[in-house]
Structure formats: C-alpha cells, structure tokens
Amino acid sequence: MSDIAIRIENLGKRYRIGEQQKYKALRDTLTDALYAPFRAAASLLNGHQSPVSSPPPNNYIWALKDVSFEVKHGEVVGVIGRNGSGKSTLLKILSRITKPTEGYARIHGRVASLLEVGTGFHPELTGRENLYLNSAILGMKKAEIDRKFDEIVAFAEVEKFIDTPVKHYSSGMYVRLAFAVAAHLEPEILLIDEVLAVGDAAFQKKCLEKVGDVAKAGRTVLFVSHNMGAISTLTRRSLLLNSGTVSFSGHTEVAIRRYLSAEYRGATVWQASQRSENPMQVMHVEVTSDNGVKSNQLDVFNDFRVTVEYEVRVPVKGAVVAVIVHAWDGALLFSTEDTDTMTSLLNGRQPGLYRSIVSIPGGWLANGDYHLRVSCGIPGKEVFDNIEALSFSLIETGNHLTRGHRTGAYFLPLLPWRLESIQSPLNGY
Numbered sequence: 001m002s003d004i005a006i007r008i009e010n011l012g013k014r015y016r017i018g019e020q021q022k023y024k025a026l027r028d029t030l031t032d033a034l035y036a037p038f039r040a041a042a043s044l045l046n047g048h049q050s051p052v053s054s055p056p057p058n059n060y061i062w063a064l065k066d067v068s069f070e071v072k073h074g075e076v077v078g079v080i081g082r083n084g085s086g087k088s089t090l091l092k093i094l095s096r097i098t099k100p101t102e103g104y105a106r107i108h109g110r111v112a113s114l115l116e117v118g119t120g121f122h123p124e125l126t127g128r129e130n131l132y133l134n135s136a137i138l139g140m141k142k143a144e145i146d147r148k149f150d151e152i153v154a155f156a157e158v159e160k161f162i163d164t165p166v167k168h169y170s171s172g173m174y175v176r177l178a179f180a181v182a183a184h185l186e187p188e189i190l191l192i193d194e195v196l197a198v199g200d201a202a203f204q205k206k207c208l209e210k211v212g213d214v215a216k217a218g219r220t221v222l223f224v225s226h227n228m229g230a231i232s233t234l235t236r237r238s239l240l241l242n243s244g245t246v247s248f249s250g251h252t253e254v255a256i257r258r259y260l261s262a263e264y265r266g267a268t269v270w271q272a273s274q275r276s277e278n279p280m281q282v283m284h285v286e287v288t289s290d291n292g293v294k295s296n297q298l299d300v301f302n303d304f305r306v307t308v309e310y311e312v313r314v315p316v317k318g319a320v321v322a323v324i325v326h327a328w329d330g331a332l333l334f335s336t337e338d339t340d341t342m343t344s345l346l347n348g349r350q351p352g353l354y355r356s357i358v359s360i361p362g363g364w365l366a367n368g369d370y371h372l373r374v375s376c377g378i379p380g381k382e383v384f385d386n387i388e389a390l391s392f393s394l395i396e397t398g399n400h401l402t403r404g405h406r407t408g409a410y411f412l413p414l415l416p417w418r419l420e421s422i423q424s425p426l427n428g429y
Contacts, residue, residue: 002108005189005220006071006094010103013064013089013244063089064100064244071222073109073188076215078231078238078252079224080259082388085241087224091115091191094222109188109220112138114179123167127158127177130166134181148184155210156180157203172380176203183210189220194227203380208234226388228256228330256330260371260391268296270374270390279316280376280384283353284309287372287392290359300394302362308374309355310385317348319384321356321376327410328369366410367394 064086071077079087092098093105095113121130131152135145153162156176158169166174182190192211208230215221215234225231231238231252238255240248248258268287275281288294290303298304306323324335338356339345371391377383 003072004070005073005075005109006069006105006107006222008070008103008105009068011064011067011090011093011100011105012062012102013086013093013098014060014062014101016059017061062244064093067103067244067246069239069246069249071220073220074215074218075237076211076221076223076235078235078255079222079241080226080228080231080238080255081241082259084243086244087241088115088193089244090241091193091222091224094191107189110139111189111191112182112185112187113191114182115191115193121166121174121178124165126165127153127162127169131162131177131181134178135185138181138185138187140185144185152177152180152184155184155206171382172203179207179210183207183214187219189222190214191222193224226386227332228260228326229332232256232330253329257328260328260330268294268390268392270387276385278384279314280310280312280319280349282308282310282321282374282376282385282387285374285387285390287390290362296391297393297395300362300365300367300396303359304362304392305357305359306372306374307355307357309353310376311353312349312351315348315350316378318346318378318381319349319376320345320379322374323358324373324375325360325365326371326373328371331410333365333370333410364411365394367396368410369393 067090079090081087089098091113092115093100094107095111095115097115122133125133131149132145153159156179158173158177161169161173166177169177211221211223211234223231223234235252237250238252239246240255240259248255270285272281272283286294286307288305288307289298290305308321308323310321320337320339322335322337325333327333336358338358369391370393374387374390375383376385
C-alpha cells in the first residue's frame with residue numbers, strides 16, 4: 001500500500017466572472033431550433049462557417065493554477081495564505097464539491113470534511129437525524145454510529161437540543177455538531193477549513209485538542225486556518241498559497257514567517273476598498289504613537305494606540321470590536337475589546353459611523369516586530385469583519401532602561417517595585 005494519502009498534480013480551477021446568466025423563454029428556444037437549418041445552409045453557401053465567439057480572457061479568474069503536492073498518511077499539513085489565495089477552493093476540490101478545470105487530485109482513504117458551518121445538514125431534520133444522515137454519507141454503518149453517538153453529542157454540547165430541528169440552532173451549535181460528527185467518526189483523512197472561528201474560545205480550544213488527538217492517532221489532516229498559533233502547534237509542514245499557486249511547501253515555522261513577512265510589510269494604515277453587506281464593517285484602521293504620529297517603528301517605552309473606524313448598518317446587539325496582537329512568529333499575545341470598558345455597547349449599537357481608540361502602554365511589550373488583527377462580530381455566533389493587514393515594530397531608543405540584557409520572549413513589563421529600609425541585624429549578621 002502506498003504511503004501517499006493525497007496526491008495533486010498540476011491542479012487548476014478557473015471561474016468565469018463579471019457575466020450574468022442569460023435565460024431564454026420557451027418561444028426563443030423553439031425559434032432558434034426552427035431557424036438553425038437555414039442559418040447552417042446560408043453559412044455553407046457563403047463558403048465558411050459562422051465564427052464562434054469566445055469570451056475575452058479577462059472574464060476568467062484562476063482560483064488555483066499549477067498546484068502540485070503530496071501528503072503522506074498520518075501527516076498533519078497546514079494551509080495558509082491571505083484571503084482569496086485559493087485555500088477553500090482547494091479543499092472543495094478534495095471534498096469532491098467542485099471539479100478541477102485541469103490536473104487531478106487523488107485521495108487514498110475515507111474523507112471527512114468540515115468546510116462551512118452545517119455543511120450537509122438539512123434544516124428541517126433534527127440534530128439526531130442529521131447526525132445519522134451525515135455519518136451514513138461518510139460511510140459509517142449504523143452499529144458504528146450507535147457506538148459513537150453519545151460521545152459525539154456530549155462533545156458538541158447539544159444534548160438538550162438533539163431532537164430539535166437544526167434550523168433552530170445557532171451558528172455555534174451548528175458548528176459544534178458538524179465538527180463533532182466529522183472528527184469522531186474516525187475518517188482516514190480530515191479536511192478542515194476556517195470554520196472553528198465561529199465557536200467560543202473554550203470550544204475552539206477543545207476542537208484544536210481533538211484535531212491533535214486525530215493527528216496522534218495516525219490520521220491525515222489538511223488544516224486551513226488564519227490562526228498562526230494553531231497552525232504552528234498542530235502542524236510541522238505547511239503549504240503557503242499565493243494567488244492560487246503554492247509559493248512554499250516546507251517547515252511550518254518557515255511558511256509562517258514567509259507569509260507574515262509578505263502580508264505585513266510595515267503597514268500601519270488600512271482602508272476598506274469596498275463596502276460589504278454585513279451588519280458591521282471595519283472601514284479604517286491605523287497604528288500611531290500616543291501623540292498621533294504615524295510610524296511603523298515606535299518607542300518601546302512610549303504608549304501607542306490603535307484607531308478603528310467602523311460602520312454599523314443595522315441595529316446590532318451583543319457585538320464587539322476587537323484588536324488582537326500577534327508576535328512575528330504568529331503567537332497570539334493578547335486581545336482587547338471595546339466592551340471591556342464600555343459594557344453598555346453590548347446592549348446594542350445603532351446605525352452610524354463610529355471611531356474606537358485603544359491605547360497600549362509603553363514598557364510592556366518587548367522590542368521586536370508585531371502584527372495585529374481587527375475584527376468585529378458577535379462572540380460565539382458570527383464574525384462580521386476580520387482585518388489582517390497591519391504591523392509595527394517596537395524599538396530601543398537609547399533609554400537608560402535598556403533591555404538588551406533581560407530575558408523574555410514577548411512580555412518584559414516594567415513592573416512597580418518598592419524599596420524598604422530594614423534595620424541592620426545585631427552581631428554583624
């Protein structure tokens with residue numbers, strides 16, 4: 001038996017864009033069929049056939065182009081890249097949801113996919129019925145499903161709602177049950193897209209631990225994520241996609257550094273290029289010193305701030321605007337939300353354009369390079385927007401509190417100390 005679980009050769013996927021589908025009425029179809037012989041005869045009399053019009057090249061876009069790689073049985077491989085690089089298209093081809101335009105993808109083993117929230121669920125069926133239906137689609141026998149049923153339901157934390165139609169589930173309940181089915185039914189190959197972001201922090205942690213257990217059991221995992229911390233923890237090898245091609249395949253640490261160095265090029269200002277249809281959208285973000293100076297190099301001992309301008313289009317309840325800071329290697333350092341100090345915002349936000357500013361203290365983070373994300377949404381339910389395009393550096397500027405001799409990967413805070421005078425002990429001790 002070959003040790004290759006996934007083999008992809010010269011894979012390409014092309015989509016047509018910018019054209020609307022034209023529909024014909026029945027009378028138009030009958031008229032075309034009636035006149036077709038006459039048009040053909042006229043063409044022969046003229047000594048040539050009518051030219052066949054071909055759509056211009058700019059009507060097409062290659063989501064994937066000339067992609068080739070192999071994944072061995074038991075490997076856990078990360079897939080990273082910016083939005084639109086082809087990550088989700090790749091998993092849809094491997095899941096047999098869409099066909100490639102060219103090349104081929106061969107999979108050796110039973111596949112389970114978790115690509116979108118509630119993929120394959122029928123809204124009118126209950127959680128129990130969907131569990132059995134999806135498990136059967138994955139090739140499981142009823143006895144095997146019965147044996148795993150309680151474990152799946154307990155993991156998904158939907159015991160009280162297992163006999164409720166899933167159309168009444170929240171997006172968090174959807175993804176919990178969908179992930180539980182995909183991960184517990186012992187697939188030989190597990191394909192995971194970035195859907196775990198829907199769940200809350202505790203559930204995300206449990207999912208990542210489960211993916212780690214699947215990997216330790218010797219199964220093959222292809223893991224797409226923007227969470228560089230999760231990628232670095234779960235995978236040793238990663239693919240870096242760029243505009244539909246594989247720009248790097250190798251050690252995960254190298255892939256992450258290449259991705260971040262290309263994606264975050266010292267940009268301290270980000271502006272939305274177009275409006276979305278989401279209830280909330282981040283429109284403008286900038287990183288500045290505390291006195292408002294824009295620079296990608298900030299004094300490690302001075303405060304700096306992140307300014308977020310966002311638009312609320314419909315009344316939204318329970319939403320937050322978050323700033324998440326990562327180290328250059330992808331490690332998640334901390335996050336802060338506007339509702340941490342303005343809890344009344346959880347009661348509701350009214351339509352309008354708003355500006356939120358958060359100040360990050362100087363003398364807290366160590367000197368080095370960092371990048372940040374800005375997101376808005378309802379925690380545990382829905383992400384409205386997620387911006388990943390900003391970076392900054394904290395540098396030493398000759399202050400007498402130099403840190404060159406001090407140890408610490410990311411945090412080297414200047415904590416308050418107190419000196420007390422103690423009376424000298426007797427007898428020289």
